Amino acid sequence: MRDDFSKPYDPKDVEDKIYKIWEKSGYFNPDNLPLQKGSRSFCIIMPPPNANGSLHLGHAVFVALEDIMTRYQRMQGKRTLWLPGADHAGFETQVVFEKKLEKEGRNRFEITRNELYKETLEFTLKNKKTTEDQLKKLGASCDWSREKFTLDPDIIQIVYKTFKKLYDDGLVYRDARPVNWCAKHQTSLSDLEVKYEERKDPLYYIKYGPLILATVRLETKFGDTAVAVNPKDERYKEYIGKEIEIETVAGRAKIKVIADEYVDMKFGTGVVKITPAHDPDDFEIGRRHNLEIKEVIDKYGKLNEKAGQYAGMKIMEARAKIAEDMKAKGLIEKIDENYAHTVGHCYKCGNTIEPRVMPQWFVAVNKKGVKSGKILAKDAVAEVKKGKIKFVSKRFEKIFFHWMKNIRDWNISRQIVWGIRIPAWFHESQCTPRKNQEKNIGKCEQIIISDTEPKCEFCDSKFIQDTDVFDTWFSSGQWPFASLMANKSNDFKNFYPTSIMETGWDILFFWIARMIMLG
């Protein structure tokens, strides 16, 4: 190169120096801005990047957009805060960390809870440092003195308080309900974390005594506790309320015939088998008719001892074997080989989701709070309709309304280690009342929400903490108010509600809808 040309621009020579000057000025911090009296506030809470890897191009876009807005408002003389943060990202991080373990020939199930947490924390903090450096390299004019991490102790306390408040309000409850179970990741997932895809499977028309019914899932038949028909269906009137005797691969058995409006007369023969333990719709029918919940698939996605000779088999393997045995016994009337239906998959590993009934914590989104009178979903919709929250672009508002109309209770328990452990304590099974408290036996609270181990006033029983952690979106759904409350004493008053939340449309439901409900 000819040396009378100046060197090409090298950002390394220039940009770090400039960023240092900016930082030294202190003007990223609204407390240092030379403000006119009565100047208005402007605040953006940075969507906290997941601290499990480096930033990608999408992050660069959000930094550019939010930085432009922040700098513009700051120069307009507003008390401007752009609050940075980092997200522990629960299950997301666990998946990344698990892959790392796999490469090292290790497995998370061999590591103790504390060790796994410690290792994941180290991994996360290292990544957090990387993303912070990258944000600085991008020139982000955010106030680092206010940076927050979703696992900061003060944030955890706020998340605990919210949980307790919702619990006392009856808007958080524990119930054994069907959850979306991933057998690889060994955890339940929220409805949003399940990807539905159309698939073709054989639809078997099987003989159940005098009836014929259509099903894909032969392997769940060991968990059937009824067969159901529509009450309006003339064809089956005589069987309703009766027990029928059926021939099965495991010998003769009896099963009850129930009538429920939910049954679609046009599907198959209009008769369906009801497996409350492994199908969410069947579970609801089971509740309405008081049916037994008989689990036949275990947490590894294998049939359990209730499946007799098929115990230990994986689902698809068992299905094929059962089909074969039923054919041999003449129990299959016909097979529709190309039946198209939708099946849920884990959004991370693609494994088929198995509905299992497990006790979990749920946020009731359509129920009225006993104290507050609030209905989370309805009130969130009302705020948007009133114009207190505006969507740019407008078309996402419609999608939001549609989703909120169909929203179901939100499962916030995750069977993983990485995250905020749920502050619920369960009374041990044995109760030993204290001296002179014998008359109060049975009065003990069975569940106590507390950040430390609770003591009971009547007995000396131990309380055991829930081993599950919160869905990461339960804490990020509280991020705008939590990150401000956990900061300087006037921040919440000065900056909440914030001015703009800039984020990708792909987390409209994961994050935005939940922030509106919890905010």
Ligand SMILES: [Zn+2]
């Ligand atoms: Zn999975």
Ligand SMILES: [Zn+2]
């Ligand atoms: Zn007790």
Ligand SMILES: [Zn+2]
């Ligand atoms: Zn007690």
